[in-house]
Amino acid sequence: MSDTVIDPVADDDGGDPVAGDALVDLLNGFIVELREAGLPVSLTEHLDAMEAVRFIPLDDRSAFKYALAATLVKNHAHWRAFETVFEVYFSLRGAEYAIDPDAELAELPEDVESGDARDGAGQAPANAGSGEALTPEELAQMLYQALLQGDDAMMRAMARQAVRRYAGMEPGRPVGGTYYLYRTMRNLDLDGMLEQMMQQSREDAPEPLTPLEERLEHDEYENRINQFKQEVEAEIRRRLVADRGVEAMAKTLRKPLPEDIDFMHASREEMISLRKALQPLTRRLAVRLARKRRHGRKGPLDFRNTVRHSLSYGGVPAEPKFRYPRPAKPEIFVIADISGSVAAFARFTLHLVHAIASQFSRVRSFVFIDGIDEVTRFFEGTEDIVEAVHRVNTEADVVWVDGHSDYGHAFEVFWQKWGTEVGPKTTVIILGDARNNYHASQSWVIKEIRHRARHVYWLNPEPRAYWDTGDSIVGEYGVHCDGTFECRNLRQLEGFVDHLV
Amino acid sequence: MTSDALPEHDPRFDSVDAVRDRLRSVDYLSDEGIAGIVYLADRLGKPILVEGPAGTGKTQLAKSVAEITGARLIRLQCYEGLDESKALYEWNYKKQLLRIQASRNEADSASWDDIEDDIFSDEFLLTRPLLEAIRAEDPVVLLIDEVDRVEVETEALLLEILSDYQVSIPELGTITARQIPLVFLTSNNTRELSEALKRRCLYLHVDYPDMEREKEIVLTKVPGVSETLADEIARIVRSIRQLELKKSPSVSETIDWARTLVLLGVDHVDTETAVATTNILLKYQSDIAKATKELTAEPAGVKRPGAPGAPAR
Numbered sequence: 001m002s003d004t005v006i007d008p009v010a011d012d013d014g015g016d017p018v019a020g021d022a023l024v025d026l027l028n029g030f031i032v033e034l035r036e037a038g039l040p041v042s043l044t045e046h047l048d049a050m051e052a053v054r055f056i057p058l059d060d061r062s063a064f065k066y067a068l069a070a071t072l073v074k075n076h077a078h079w080r081a082f083e084t085v086f087e088v089y090f091s092l093r094g095a096e097y098a099i100d101p102d103a104e105l106a107e108l109p110e111d112v113e114s115g116d117a118r119d120g121a122g123q124a125p126a127n128a129g130s131g132e133a134l135t136p137e138e139l140a141q142m143l144y145q146a147l148l149q150g151d152d153a154m155m156r157a158m159a160r161q162a163v164r165r166y167a168g169m170e171p172g173r174p175v176g177g178t179y180y181l182y183r184t185m186r187n188l189d190l191d192g193m194l195e196q197m198m199q200q201s202r203e204d205a206p207e208p209l210t211p212l213e214e215r216l217e218h219d220e221y222e223n224r225i226n227q228f229k230q231e232v233e234a235e236i237r238r239r240l241v242a243d244r245g246v247e248a249m250a251k252t253l254r255k256p257l258p259e260d261i262d263f264m265h266a267s268r269e270e271m272i273s274l275r276k277a278l279q280p281l282t283r284r285l286a287v288r289l290a291r292k293r294r295h296g297r298k299g300p301l302d303f304r305n306t307v308r309h310s311l312s313y314g315g316v317p318a319e320p321k322f323r324y325p326r327p328a329k330p331e332i333f334v335i336a337d338i339s340g341s342v343a344a345f346a347r348f349t350l351h352l353v354h355a356i357a358s359q360f361s362r363v364r365s366f367v368f369i370d371g372i373d374e375v376t377r378f379f380e381g382t383e384d385i386v387e388a389v390h391r392v393n394t395e396a397d398v399v400w401v402d403g404h405s406d407y408g409h410a411f412e413v414f415w416q417k418w419g420t421e422v423g424p425k426t427t428v429i430i431l432g433d434a435r436n437n438y439h440a441s442q443s444w445v446i447k448e449i450r451h452r453a454r455h456v457y458w459l460n461p462e463p464r465a466y467w468d469t470g471d472s473i474v475g476e477y478g479v480h481c482d483g484t485f486e487c488r489n490l491r492q493l494e495g496f497v498d499h500l501v
Numbered sequence: 502m503t504s505d506a507l508p509e510h511d512p513r514f515d516s517v518d519a520v521r522d523r524l525r526s527v528d529y530l531s532d533e534g535i536a537g538i539v540y541l542a543d544r545l546g547k548p549i550l551v552e553g554p555a556g557t558g559k560t561q562l563a564k565s566v567a568e569i570t571g572a573r574l575i576r577l578q579c580y581e582g583l584d585e586s587k588a589l590y591e592w593n594y595k596k597q598l599l600r601i602q603a604s605r606n607e608a609d610s611a612s613w614d615d616i617e618d619d620i621f622s623d624e625f626l627l628t629r630p631l632l633e634a635i636r637a638e639d640p641v642v643l644l645i646d647e648v649d650r651v652e653v654e655t656e657a658l659l660l661e662i663l664s665d666y667q668v669s670i671p672e673l674g675t676i677t678a679r680q681i682p683l684v685f686l687t688s689n690n691t692r693e694l695s696e697a698l699k700r701r702c703l704y705l706h707v708d709y710p711d712m713e714r715e716k717e718i719v720l721t722k723v724p725g726v727s728e729t730l731a732d733e734i735a736r737i738v739r740s741i742r743q744l745e746l747k748k749s750p751s752v753s754e755t756i757d758w759a760r761t762l763v764l765l766g767v768d769h770v771d772t773e774t775a776v777a778t779t780n781i782l783l784k785y786q787s788d789i790a791k792a793t794k795e796l797t798a799e800p801a802g803v804k805r806p807g808a809p810g811a812p813a814r
Contacts, residue, residue: 044700048545052703055544056517056537063517066537074699076552076690076706212772212796216736219743223712280690287691386745 023058024050030089033250034072037081038257041072061090077258077277087234088241088250136187139165143188147224148197155224159231162188169239177236177253184232190225197221259490263345263461271344275386277490278348282355285497299323329361330427330454330500335414337432338398339369339405345461345487346431347389352497353429354379354388361425366418367392368410371400374418405435407477408442415445419452426453427500430481433462434474441473446480456480459487459496513543513570513683528721529558529565530714538705539566539683548663548684550648550699553707555689556751560646562707563685567642570683575637576644577630579651588658589668591627592620600625621672631659632668634682641682648698649688656695659686663701710752712739718752723759733770734759741782741792750782758782772797 027050034041048071056067065086073082139161146154163169166187167180201217202209209217241249256262258277261270305321313319334353336346350365357363357379364376373396378388400409422428428449450456458481460467460474468475478484485496514520521536531539539562542549551559567574577588585591597620604616628636634643645659661667666678686702688694710718716735719726726734734755742749750758758781767774776793783789 040696042696042700048547048703051545052541055541060517062533063537066534067541069534070538070541070549070703070705074550074702074704079706210772211798212737212770212775215740215796215798216733219740220736223739284690284692 023053026089027053029246030068030085031072033085033089033247034082036251037085037254038260039073039078039081045072045074064090080273081255081257084253084255085250087237088253089246136165140188140193143228144193144196147193147221147228148200150220150224152227155228156231159228159235163232163235163239167236169236169243177233177240180236180240181229181233184236185229190228194218194221194225256489259494261490262488263348264342264488266344274348274490278351281490281494282352285352285494286356331362331423331425332360332364333422333426333428333453334363334365335372335410335428335430336365336367337369337405337407337410338367338393338396339403342431342433342461343393347393348490349429349431349459349487349493350392351386351389352493356497365392366414367396367398368407368414369398369400369403370406370409371398372410372413372417373397404437405432406439407432407434407436407473408440411442411445415448419445419448422449422452424452424454427455427457428453429500430456430458430477431461431487432458433460433472434458434467434477435470435472438471441476443473443476443480446477450480450482455482457482457496457500458484459493460484461488462486463488514540516540523569524565527565527568529561530710530718530721531562532710532714535562535705535707538703542683542703545703546666546681548686548702549705550686550688550694550702551705551707552688552690554709554749554751556753557707557709558752559685559687559707560644563642563644563687566683566685567644570640570642572640572642572683573637574642574644575630575634575682576646578646579648581650581652583651583655585658587629588631588655589629590632590670591629592672593625593627597625623673626670626673631662632676634684635662635666635668635676635678637682638679640680643682643684645684645686647689648686649691649694653695656698660697660701663698709742709749712736715739715752715755719755719759722756723763725763726759727768730762730768730770731759734762737770737775737796738782740796741779744791744795746783746788746791747785748783748788754782 031041031046031049049068052067052071053064056063058064068086069079069082073079139158142154143158143162145151146158162184163180166184168183169180198214198218198221202214205213237249237253255270258270258273259281261274263274266274299322302321302323306317306319309319309321310317332353334350336350338346346367353360353363353365363379364374365379366372366374375392375396378391378395400406430446446456458474458478462472464486466472474484485492487493487496514523517533517537517540520540521531524531524536524539538549541547551562553559564574566572600620601616630643634641648656648659661669663684666681667675669675686698709715712735715738716731719731719734720728723731738750738755738758758778761778761781762770762774765774765778775796779789779792779796783792
């Protein structure tokens with residue numbers, strides 16, 4: 001289309017040194033943005049990416065994407081972040097970039113629409129603005145048909161129409177598109193459609209559907225609806241990028257990587273990705289800890305053993321033997337604040353600690369708000385930690401007066417009921433922001449606990465800068481602890497658990 | 502880039518599509534990403550690090566690529582405690598000792614230097630997989646399996662091979678590859694691999710296939726399976742993977758399940774069959790219980806927490 005078209009390197013020796021300047025610039029910007037988003041892209045990888053795209057036919061967008069991904073993203077958890085940046089940088093950008101297949105794609109749906117619409121609604125002229133001719137009912141009807149038949153091209157066309165009609169996009173507004181997505185979705189009533197489609201397949205079936213069949217149908221339609229949602233999102237993003245430019249858009253869409261998501265301010269969607277990230281993390285942690293235990297440094301010389309073995313060398317101690325250290329497995333008491341804001345954090349920590357429970361001789365958990373309750377029983381005898389954590393949140397008896405955090409009272413009760421069970425092998429971990437609603441701190445309890453226990457640690461999900469501001473009294477407790485840690489995301493949590501063992 | 506210093510080699514594949522078609526001819530169904538990265542690895546002369554859940558065909562990919570390129574597959578299975586003498590090379594001490602003994606009996610003609618030169622020569626070298634791959638004259642594919650099982654320190658052994666395709670042996674000097682082998686490293690992600698290793702590789706994440714591809718895989722791998730049965734199998738497996746399980750069914754388990762159903766003479770999976778045979782798909786009792794519960798539940802209660810869309814790749 002223009003002078004920036006780069007020939008795919010077809011010749012065998014791959015010797016086409018002229019990578020177009022435009023492409024180099026674009027890639028540079030792209031990689032800078034990836035780094036901004038937190039992906040560790042090294043210089044070597046940057047060069048590799050440059051090299052790699054020389055071998056890829058640039059009109060093949062997905063091949064281009066995989067080539068970049070293979071050279072730049074070395075951790076699957078970062079894939080989403082990469083994808084977002086990629087979509088922003090390499091989507092509809094006008095005709096001057098040959099790497100952009102969406103330029104044609106954007107025209108395509110119009111044809112598809114008028115070609116495919118069987119019910120007469122697609123009589124509109126096959127050019128931009130044809131959507132205006134459709135009534136909302138027709139639009140809904142066509143979308144319904146597309147979803148029912150799983151017609152990809154049609155779904156894409158409908159996504160385009162829906163965005164044009166309902167999103168009400170205004171040029172120049174510095175938003176990320178969530179609002180537009182919401183507006184579009186609100187007008188489409190996809191849940192209703194799902195119900196309708198289920199009804200349809202129930203009627204179509206010669207005999208009543210078994211639960212299994214019904215479930216499969218349900219999953220299938222749900223999958224299609226999800227796909228449609230993604231189309232809508234992509235469409236909104238394309239339009240936003242066209243409106244506001246790449247850099248601005250990438251900046252708005254920048255999201256923290258799963259391991260950097262702040263527990264206290266995670267959105268629902270982020271929570272899901274956090275949960276997903278947690279599972280491999282626990283597995284990795286368990287393996288690493290077990291390995292560390294086995295492959296620790298050798299212990300002191302084992303005199304007896306050395307002498308015994310020296311007999312086979314005629315009394316010369318040629319083969320010194322060492323004791324293997326057997327580090328005691330610590331016993332863990334987790335005492336977690338599960339009131340409102342810090343609940344998510346407590347949940348993750350409980351989850352993590354119990355998932356690697358085999359690394360400790362015993363794990364006991366207590367949760368409190370202003371009352372305190374032991375919840376170890378929820379974790380015992382069940383393999384499903386998610387379920388157990390859920391039961392902790394619903395069944396534990398943690399409210400004493402008003403359901404506002406009262407660390408002082410909770411600690412006092414802990415000391416009365418379980419204080420004697422804290423022994424020299426116990427490590428006590430306290431989770432909470434120490435926002436005590438100006439109640440008495442009763443920090444003497446922590447002091448007493450520390451006298452008995454091996455270690456006392458405090459994990460605080462708030463940024464360190466906020467500690468001891470307002471009603472936070474973490475400092476008051478902190479002086480009696482062996483360590484207070486800021487623990488706002490998975491990375492810090494992982495670091496702490498590593499430190500613990 | 503380093504590729505300047507590497508021996509020239511003819512590309513093995515003409516295009517991404519060629520990779521895909523040839524993989525298909527040996528019954529390995531790749532997707533866009535897999536084929537593209539194999540193609541790139543060949544062109545760039547870089548190793549591929551394949552990561553992903555167990556049983557998604559990571560090892561099989563290396564085997565299939567070896568098959569289509571007509572190359573010999575050299576496999577290094579990693580485990581904890583793997584060391585240089587098992588991965589790279591080892592001197593054949595016994596033979597060296599024999600050689601020294603033998604020289605004693607001879608006349609004193611052989612000086613110490615001669616013997617030393619002699620016993621540290623090719624003849625006394627035991628090659629292990631990595632060195633063997635480097636020295637091979639014929640085309641080879643090197644598979645370093647489950648690289649996440651070795652310790653971080655041992656990983657360093659691989660670095661020289663992966664970036665420069667050479668091995669340095671103090672007594673012999675540096676042995677450089679005669680041709681660049683295709684190298685696959687697989688990892689189950691039980692630990693984070695070192696940056697140095699990742700930097701040298703192309704990264705490929707192999708996830709569970711989407712429904713269409715899984716159906717095709719079942720159709721190619723299981724003889725005697727009907728189209729509709731394969732479709733049902735793929736759909737049920739997709740449903741099960743959406744549950745939160747300790748271990749989701751892998752592709753190989755899907756295939757096992759399909760084989761079982763064919764053997765049982767089933768041509769349509771109803772609820773009872775599915776429930777009765779889930780123990781092939783799932784390996785944990787709690788998972789089986791959960792799946793059974795979900796599959797038989799009335800769908801009015803089908804409310805899963807944020808049912809995720811198709812996996813990213």
